[in-house]
Amino acid sequence: MAKILVTGANGFAGQHLIKLLAPDYKIIGLINKSNLQNSNNVQYISGNILDQGFLTDLISKFQPDKIIHLAAIAPTWSPDPENIFKINLIGTLNLYQAVDNVNRQSMYIPKIVFISSAEVYGKTPNPEKITEENPFFPANYYGTSKVASDRLSYQMSQSSKLNITIVRPFNHTGPGQMKGFFVPDMASQIVEIENDQEKSELQVGNLQSIRDISDVRDIVEGYKLILEKDTEPGEAFNLCSGSGISMKDILGKLLKMAKKEIKIVEDPSRMRASEVPITVGDNSLFKERTGWEPKIPIDQTLEDTLEYWRGQHV
Amino acid sequence: MAKILVTGANGFAGQHLIKLLAPDYKIIGLINKSNLQNSNNVQYISGNILDQGFLTDLISKFQPDKIIHLAAIAPTWSPDPENIFKINLIGTLNLYQAVDNVNRQSMYIPKIVFISSAEVYGKTPNPEKITEENPFFPANYYGTSKVASDRLSYQMSQSSKLNITIVRPFNHTGPGQMKGFFVPDMASQIVEIENDQEKSELQVGNLQSIRDISDVRDIVEGYKLILEKDTEPGEAFNLCSGSGISMKDILGKLLKMAKKEIKIVEDPSRMRASEVPITVGDNSLFKERTGWEPKIPIDQTLEDTLEYWRGQHV
Numbered sequence: 201m202a203k204i205l206v207t208g209a210n211g212f213a214g215q216h217l218i219k220l221l222a223p224d225y226k227i228i229g230l231i232n233k234s235n236l237q238n239s240n241n242v243q244y245i246s247g248n249i250l251d252q253g254f255l256t257d258l259i260s261k262f263q264p265d266k267i268i269h270l271a272a273i274a275p276t277w278s279p280d281p282e283n284i285f286k287i288n289l290i291g292t293l294n295l296y297q298a299v300d301n302v303n304r305q306s307m308y309i310p311k312i313v314f315i316s317s318a319e320v321y322g323k324t325p326n327p328e329k330i331t332e333e334n335p336f337f338p339a340n341y342y343g344t345s346k347v348a349s350d351r352l353s354y355q356m357s358q359s360s361k362l363n364i365t366i367v368r369p370f371n372h373t374g375p376g377q378m379k380g381f382f383v384p385d386m387a388s389q390i391v392e393i394e395n396d397q398e399k400s401e402l403q404v405g406n407l408q409s410i411r412d413i414s415d416v417r418d419i420v421e422g423y424k425l426i427l428e429k430d431t432e433p434g435e436a437f438n439l440c441s442g443s444g445i446s447m448k449d450i451l452g453k454l455l456k457m458a459k460k461e462i463k464i465v466e467d468p469s470r471m472r473a474s475e476v477p478i479t480v481g482d483n484s485l486f487k488e489r490t491g492w493e494p495k496i497p498i499d500q501t502l503e504d505t506l507e508y509w510r511g512q513h514v
Numbered sequence: 515m516a517k518i519l520v521t522g523a524n525g526f527a528g529q530h531l532i533k534l535l536a537p538d539y540k541i542i543g544l545i546n547k548s549n550l551q552n553s554n555n556v557q558y559i560s561g562n563i564l565d566q567g568f569l570t571d572l573i574s575k576f577q578p579d580k581i582i583h584l585a586a587i588a589p590t591w592s593p594d595p596e597n598i599f600k601i602n603l604i605g606t607l608n609l610y611q612a613v614d615n616v617n618r619q620s621m622y623i624p625k626i627v628f629i630s631s632a633e634v635y636g637k638t639p640n641p642e643k644i645t646e647e648n649p650f651f652p653a654n655y656y657g658t659s660k661v662a663s664d665r666l667s668y669q670m671s672q673s674s675k676l677n678i679t680i681v682r683p684f685n686h687t688g689p690g691q692m693k694g695f696f697v698p699d700m701a702s703q704i705v706e707i708e709n710d711q712e713k714s715e716l717q718v719g720n721l722q723s724i725r726d727i728s729d730v731r732d733i734v735e736g737y738k739l740i741l742e743k744d745t746e747p748g749e750a751f752n753l754c755s756g757s758g759i760s761m762k763d764i765l766g767k768l769l770k771m772a773k774k775e776i777k778i779v780e781d782p783s784r785m786r787a788s789e790v791p792i793t794v795g796d797n798s799l800f801k802e803r804t805g806w807e808p809k810i811p812i813d814q815t816l817e818d819t820l821e822y823w824r825g826q827h828v
């Protein structure tokens with residue numbers, strides 16, 4: 201059974217990915233706190249991505265055939281840009297140097313998939329069909345940290361001969377995504393209102409922005425396909441649905457699925473214009489290379505997300 | 515008299531720039547060691563770019579009208595990538611946050627010019643006329659650190675409303691450039707051979723690579739022009755001659771200028787292929803915006819560089 205190291209294993213995508221990989225792989229899930237139970241093929245190890253010695257020991261001992269690097273500080277978590285650069289850039293550097301350290305002792309070239317982000321493109325002048333060659337206009341520190349680690353991944357695929365493939369997922373959502381993102385924020389509030397006889401109003405901000413949203417389960421299916429595919433070291437791929445939907449339309453769908461009538465109230469304090477009005481990706485390169493096709497329609501994603509939040513409120 | 519802060523003031527370009535600016539500006543030159551004598555309009559201050567408090571105090575006190583950020587670890591200086599990212603990325607972040615700190619206390623929006631590098635383009639598939647929209651394929655940690663700080667400069671021009679202009683100089687050389695780069699390495703060795711009766715051979719490595727080389731004095735002329743021009747915050751400009759020359763041709767010119775016959779001997783241990791075979795930039799955007807034209811032909815640059823090294827060997 202092939203061995204795989206998943207960093208950020210307790211994150212949103214990480215948990216869905218491990219569920220998908222568990223039948224076929226022996227998995228080490230690297231997490232930043234020890235709150236997850238091992239299961240049959242999955243062993244969780246808690247450790248610090250900034251500790252290169254720890255990473256070298258881990259990789260030297262486990263010698264994974266494949267590594268997928270998901271660990272990162274998410275856009276909404278930290279107000280401290282230096283910390284974002286440390287975790288997202290220096291953490292990535294540490295992981296690659298750890299692999300390189302093991303490789304110097306004995307020939308060891310695992311397949312590595314680096315999970316970048318569509319936020320590298322940011323405020324691009326051509327936001328409606330973004331290809332991989334599009335220049336980078338990051339709108340926030342998270343986006344800039346992903347530009348840096350995305351290009352570090354390219355660079356070390358050349359300068360250190362590491363077999364790194366870069367994937368740039370666009371927005372994805374589904375059951376298990378924490379609050380701080382649009383869909384879980386809306387879904388969790390709708391469920392709260394369903395459960396509260398006295399509430400019937402939902403406060404909303406600017407709903408104009410258009411995003412390319414996939415189901416997280418389709419996205420991790422893409423991660424699995426690219427992990428199993430031979431690709432040119434340093435290649436980068438968009439992973440996205442290829443079409444855009446407005447936040448307004450998403451909310452309209454969620455409200456239709458709600459168990460009671462809910463009224464939208466515009467809250468002027470939340471009406472600030474989005475940093476990036478439109479982001480829609482071109483997924484043709486990834487589809488062509490892996491045969492990937494998204495399977496879960498957005499309505500299913502939203503239904504499942506509402507069900508997830510209903511489960512949290514029991 | 516307008517006030518200007520120059521970081522990296524003791525560097526190669528920094529020293530040439532200060533000579534050019536001194537008649538017209540009150541200058542603070544930030545340096546990392548205290549080895550330079552103040553002169554009429556120029557005051558050197560030594561300090562650490564990683565110390566944000568120091569930078570905030572400096573900017574708050576001096577309130578420069580313009581800032582040019584040259585301080586960076588050069589490609590050949592450090593084998594430690596984490597240190598390169600610290601100085602080149604976090605140092606840049608600190609400078610911008612210091613400006614932002616002062617701006618929060620009292621409206622303060624200086625013109626900032628960030629000196630990026632052509633090394634952001636690296637191993638691009640189209641290396642013979644590189645425009646500003648070209649994607650980034652950095653070949654080494656320095657190039658990746660410049661990708662990160664270049665895009666941080668764009669990002670903070672938007673997210674923090676800082677008035678930052680990005681300049682990407684291609685190769686430049688001339689009197690005062692330290693060894694570790696091709697032209698000073700060759701010129702200094704030629705002068706050594708001129709002064710040594712027993713020597714007449716110069717060991718060389720791979721001379722195939724083609725670069726876009728300007729005189730440092732033309733480059734700092736470009737820095738002065740862009741410092742004095744209104745530009746859109748976040749805009750990026752190539753600064754380069756626009757044509758390529760091989761290392762072989764450069765060496766041929768230097769040897770013709772030498773005071774004695776020198777024989778080239780190919781050293782197989784130095785023959786490793788260049789990371790980036792060709793790099794030639796498109797300078798039309800910068801020329802159009804500033805009226806800049808390079809004035810010093812390469813032969814003059816090489817003559818002056820040889821003279822500089824002859825002066826060092828007295």
